Amino acid sequence: MLQFLYQNCTSHDWFESWDHQSSIISIRRGLDQAVFPVGAACHQQLANAAQLLNAEVCFLMTTPLISELVRMTPPNIYQLSFEADLQIQIRRSLDDLQYAKKNQSAAFLRSTGQLLLWNDDIQSIVPMALRLEDAIVKHISLTVPDEVLSRDLSTEKDEKNMGTTNVADYQDLNRPVQLLLPVMVFSTILLNFLILTLATRSIVYSSVRTGTWYRFVFLVYFPFAFFLTSFFSLMLVVIVVNFVGPVSQLFQNSKYYSCIPPTRITRDFPHITIQCPVYKEDLEDVIVPTVQSLRKAISTYERQGGTASIFINDDGLQLVSPQQREMRKAYYAMNDIGWVARPGHGKNGFFRAGRFKKASNMNFAMDISLKVEGKLELVQRGETWTDIDEDHVYKQTVEAVIAEELERTGHQAWSAGNIRMGDLILLIDSDTRVPLDCFLDAASEFHHSPQVAIIQHQSGVMQVVFDFWENTITYFTQCIYFSLQCATASGDTAAFVGHNAFLRWSAMQEVSNYDETSGKTQWWSENHVSEDFEMSLKLQSKGNIEQHVKHTGLTLIGYTSRYATYSNEGFEEGVSLTCYDELLRWSKYAYGCSELVFNPFSKWLKKGPFTDIFQSFVQSDLNSYSKFTMISYIGTYYAIALWPMLILNYFVVGWYLYFSSQGFAFYNEGFGIFLTVVLVFNIISPISCAASRYRARNMSFWRSLYDNFKWSVPLCIFLGGLSMHLSYALIAHMCDLNIQWGATAKTLEAQSFFVELPKIWHTFKYVYLTIFLLVVMQVYFACFAAPLDRIWGITANGPLIWVLVMHAFAPLILNPNAYPSEWSSALRPYILAATSRFVAFFKTPQRDSSGYRALRA
CATH class of the missing domain: 1.20.5 (Single alpha-helices involved in coiled-coils or other helix-helix interfaces)
Structure with missing residues (x-):
């Protein structure tokens, strides 16, 4: 391989000025490095450099052109820019690579006049060298070297860049606020009032006919009914808009929506920290592919002139076996990954707060980072301060912070690598893929839009097993993101889903709070399952600040969030690999929505039914139509969870003659509602969605229509079997029941049916017990009750039977695992x-x- 690479490089005259005495090529061989030529006197220097860079292959390009370029570069220049996305650092020698930008994959060596290139892929090193050579030749041929490297030209470029930035800022300030969504929300409210008015008319008619007025007590239910039906009414409006509404808003930037990349900045690149909370995910199958994707993106950003680092919050490092632990530590060190790991729950009395643990995991790691940063700010740095001094002080500071935490709390935290936070944070999951060139666009958009705190990127799906269940959830996830795109482009506030999003670190610090009990700063709410939703509300709300500080101790800033689609789904996320995980995910969302809106029953006497953050959200200056869509979204979980209403419907419709004689003929039987929902969501909506995606140039009409009807069947089964699980989550919150969630599975192991069947029973035994009791009830009233009390007919039994059948068979039908x-x-x-x-x-x-x-x- 060395000989082949040498011949390839020689054919391009890259060793034209080589002295034939020193080593020029190094390739990793196991834990060692193989160099060429073998007998070179200084081969160890290149081998050490390759090991320090953790590169599979590296070589020294030695040509008169490169030597002359390095010679003409002034000593105070540490980086040369050749293209907008190609900047190469300058280091002193092979011994000066410890603090190099390793993901830049290239460096000029001032002492020897050479260009060092390295890469993790042997097949990529030659194409990369060809690109650099072409860029260098073009750069020198089009410019006068002395002027290129002079400070006068740099100043001139800065002035031009400042002008470009000002134009971009002006364009950003003039982003329009789309008004389609307010019209849709207004139409939805009118439709809701129409439905409730018809119900009120029936109540008035029945009361006048019978001469009694107690039926008006049902008007108390109307606000809750308005809350439950808002999403359904909004869907009816969306269907109409999909067919005849405008679509131009999908192709232009607006206040909360970005489909066109921003004007790229060319200086003052912010440092970006990629924050990735992990638990016990498999290192080889989950974490390594994610890190490889991140390193490629970091390499691109560093060549553009920026810097980025990976910060892993490893909540499983102190819990896995010693062998797995050492493998993780070694991998983190090899890839320059900073990490923090906290003790296990209950170890020496350590408490991992929260029901989902993710928020407290990130808070713990960020608090360590903040304390390190605070100590580093106190360090006096002189004129002779070097990178070696900075690295030495940093390591001492980290050790001091860890020791202080151990002395203060008695709990041992672990940490290594660079854990300092950058100006921007990219929050990802452990099973994420990122685009090759995404950091510079994010940095530019935050630079042009100082009021933006969150940029949520539209994500694609990274599939693992490709079975029909994962394909179903993939389709459903793609539909969700397309819906978010349409809503945000129409004027809605951008959603924050908790991953594949950039956040402004300064904005997060403004909404943080210090917990006196634990002695730690908290950014993410440890008291909410949906910590991402809560963070979004804190950043976006803007209202009576003094009142909010009085009630919650938090500050409402009034930042905005933005939904970006210009990455073309280059961000990819994993989906639930089993129906168990998807059910738990929906249950977690339902619980999270409930705890954001309602206090548990035990707190109603002291605090009232609504939470402080929800009251502040309602009273804030956020757009009223955005408030409506958020509340409608929350209402969907309550609407799905209302399966007990089907039991009431069973008796009311079954004994309809009795209730009708008592003046309750205004009741709308559940079977009619059931047919309406099936018609809207399973027949009309697929056609409407296909039309919308076709008009948005997202997919052909017939292909989209085929996919919509193809996947509507398993989705119908899944959503039909969801009600009991959501109702338990809502009841658990309102009644303070203990319920916990862990991380979803990122990999899938093959199982047998006889292994899976006991798992299904263990997971859903109470659901099956409920189904059995309700079936016994229906059989009794159909066959054994008194003749006048018997309940027959599809209108009475149909909706309840449908829900019971879906709950019974969903874990079996939607389980391709075995x-x-x-x-x-x-x-x-x-x-x-x-x-x-x-x-x-x-x-x-x-x-x-x-x-x-x-x-x-």
Whole structure:
């Protein structure tokens, strides 16, 4: 391999000025480095450099052109810019690479006049060298070297860049606020009032006819009904807009929406920290691919002139086996990853706060980082201060902070690498892929928009197993993101989903609070399951600040969030690999929405039914139509969870004659609502969605229509089996029941049906017990009750039967983890044999009894 690479480089004259005495190529061989030529006197210097850079391959390009370029570069220049996205650092020598931008993959060596290139992929090193050589030749041929490297030209470029930035700022300030969503919300409210007015008319008619007025007590239910039906009414309006509404807003930037990349800045690049909370995810299958994707993006950003670092909040490092722990530490060190790991829950009395633990994990790591930063600000740095001094002080500071925390709390935290926070934070999950060139656009947009605190990127889906369940959730996730795109482009406030989003670190510090009890600063709410939703509300709300500080101790800043689609779904996220994880995810969302809006029953006497943050949200200056869409979104979880209403509907419709005689004929039976929901969501909505995606140039109409109807069946089963799980989550919050959530599975292990069946029973046994009791109830009232009390008919039994059947079969039908592969492999020989005999039977002229016996066999 060394010989091949040497010949390839020689053919391009990259060793033209080589002295044939020193090493010029190094390739990793196990834990060592193989260098060429083998007998060179200073081969160890290049091998050490390759090990320090953690590179698979590196070589020294030695040409007169590069030597002359380095010679003409003034000593006070530490980086050369060749293209907008190609900047190369200048280091003193091979011994001066400890603090180099390692992801830049190239560095000029001032002492020897050489260009050092390195890469993790041997096949990529030569194309990268060709690009650099072309850029250098073009750069020198188009400019006068002395002027290129002079400070006068740098000043001139800065002035031009400042002008460009000002134009971009002006364009950003003039982003329009789209008004389509306010019209849609107004239409939804009118439709809701129309529905409630018709119900009120029925109540008035029944009261006048019977001469009694107690039915007006049902008007108390109307605000809750308005809350529950808002999303359905909004969907009806969306269907109409999808067919005949405007679509131009999808192709232009607006206040909360970015589909066109910003004008790129060319100086003052902010440092970006990629924050990734992890638990016990597999290192090789989950974390390594994510880090590889991040390193490629960091390499691009560093060549553009910026810097970035990876900060992993490893909540499982102190819990895994010693072998796995050392493997993780070694991998983090090899890839320049900073990390913090806290003790396990209950270890020496340590308490991991929160039901989901993610927020407290990030808070713990960020608090360590903030304390390190505070101590570093006190360090006096002289004129002779070097990178070596900074690194030495940094390591001492980290050790001091860890020791102080151990002495103060008695709990041992672990940390290594660069854990300092940058100006911007990219928050990702452990199973994420990022675009190759995404950091500079984010830095530019934050620079042009100082009022923006969150840029949420539209994400694609990174599939793992490609079974029908993952394909279903992939389709559903893509539909959700497309809906978010349409809503934000129409004027809605951008959603923050908690990952694949850039956040402004200064804005997060403004909404942080110091917990006197724990002695730690908190950014993410440890008292809420939906910490991302809570963070979004804190950053965006703007109202009576003094009142909010009085009630919650938090400050409302009034930042905005933005939804970006110009990455073309280059950000990718994993989805739930099992229906268990997806059910838990929906339950967590329902619980999170409930705790953001309502206090538990035990706190109603002291604090009232609504939480302080929800009251502040309602009273804030946030757009009223955005408040409506958020409240409508929250209402969907309550609407789905109301399966007990089907029991009430069962008796009311079953005994309709009795209730009608009592003047309750205004009641709208559930079967009609059921048919309406099926018609809207399973027939009309797929057609409407296909039309919308076609008009948005997202997908062809017929392809989209095919996908919509194809995946509507499993989604219908899943959503039909969701109600009991959401109701338990809502009840758990309101009644202060203990409920916990862990991290979702990132990898899937093959199981057998007989292993999966006990798991299904263990997970859903109370659901099946409820189903059994309700079926017994229906059988009793259908067959054994008194004749006048018997309940027959599809209108009374249909909705409840539908929900029970979906809950019973969803864990089985939507579980491709075990039985389909096992049963298909077991039955495949018999199916093939029967098929071959069936074909042979019709090909045989004599259809004797043996043929029939073979067919039966």
